[in-house]
Amino acid sequence: MLYAYVTRNGRITRLEKGADLEQAIWIDLIQPGDAEIDSLRAIGVPVPSLADMEEIEISNRLYREDGLDYMTAVLPGERADGERSAMPVSFILSAQRLVTVRHHSPRPFLTFPDRGERSTLGCGSPDRLFVGLLEEIIARLADILEGSGRVLDDTMSGIFEPRASSVGSDRLQAALQKVGHEAELLARVRLGLLTIERILAFYTAIIDERPEAEKLRPVVRSQFRDVQALEVHADFLSSRVSLTVDTTLGMINLQQNNTVRVLSVVAALFLPPTLIASIYGMNFTNMPELNQPWGYPMAIGLMVGTAVGIWLLLRWKNWL
Structure with missing residues (x-):
């Protein structure tokens, strides 16, 4: 599946199916087939395969080739079968356009086209689109962390309430399952933050080559600080997960x-x-x-x- 976008009046607008891809400023590929890959190759953008995107070596996830910058992050999202998992997403950035390649549906890619103009730098160029999309991804990861924090708060209050000794084993088992789900979600977010941090470090190293480097640099620096703060928050929530699991197991042992x-x-x-x-x-x-x-x-x-x-x-x- 392929979605192509242009910017009109400061807003992101989707092109009609079959339109000339040369005029697109952002091309979003979802589980691309041979036809989509050939159409991108025709405009000079080789598309990496899923196996290439899943390579964990930094040299395979962050590199430059034929004037194109390839950057891959691992982001949580929903697969086509409805299951949620963390899968790689590649950003291919050039002076003409941004190309994203993904095989699942992280939520920022669904929301960004409707509010890209509200990002810090807007969406007037491929670099601004890229930075704005990263901003949307970071905000989404922050929302997930906040949601996990609320779930842990509710679980802990249920375990530590005065009548916790009378809580049934079914309820304690449900609490363990809920905490286990949040632990897995936190692991995906932590991996996403780590890969986004690497992308920002790579982009910072090449930002001086961009025509809007002076405007891009402070925003990227701010995003880098946001990611580091979220990593600390994710580590804190992970420690709370351990405390919640230990407490729940302790209540089960008491029963x-x-x-x-x-x-x-x-x-x-x-x-x-x-x-x-x-x-x-x-x-x-x-x-x-x-x-x-x-x-x-x-x-x-x-x-x-x-x-x-x-x-x-x-x-x-x-x-x-």
Whole structure:
């Protein structure tokens, strides 16, 4: 799938299907097929394959070739099958246009065409488009971090509430699943921030070659600081995830201990009566109590008395 955009009156406008790509300032490729790849090659833009984009070496993700700057980030988004994952997105920047290649749908690529003119530098050139798109991506990653923080707040308040000891195991299990989901989401955001930081470092190294370097540099520097601040925030949330998991597991252990304690008390209460019943259930010939009329009431009394005695001992020790 291919979307081509131009800028008119300071706004991003999509070109009609089949329009001349030479006039496009931004071309967005989603899971490109052979036809789309050939159309980009016709205007001098080789498109990297998904295997090339997934290479983790910096030399394969950040490089210059034939006057084109290739920069690849790993961003969270939704795949075609509806699953959410982190996948690579390549930015191919030239003096004429920006080309983005992706195989999933990060939300900034859906929202940026409608509000690109509201970015710091607008969208009047490929470099401004690129910087504005990065700004949208960073803002989206910040939103995800804020959402994760709220989820962790709600989960922690549910665990630490005064009646937390009565929280059911199903609810604690659901809390663990929710925290696990947020941990995975934080990992994707952290990876996205790391790759965006590398892109900004690469772009900063070549920014002096851009005709609008004086305007671009302070914005890129500001984005670099934003990414570093978000990385610190992501690390803080990761530590909160660890605390939440440890707390939830601790509550589960407390519930299990309470269950084991009840079973242990029941076993202790019935242990002496069971011993007495076992003694008088032996089939020896010479057991005088068996022939006495008071033998049966005596055995019952011993069973009840020892059970009550054990119960009083446990209460005295504050084990009940």
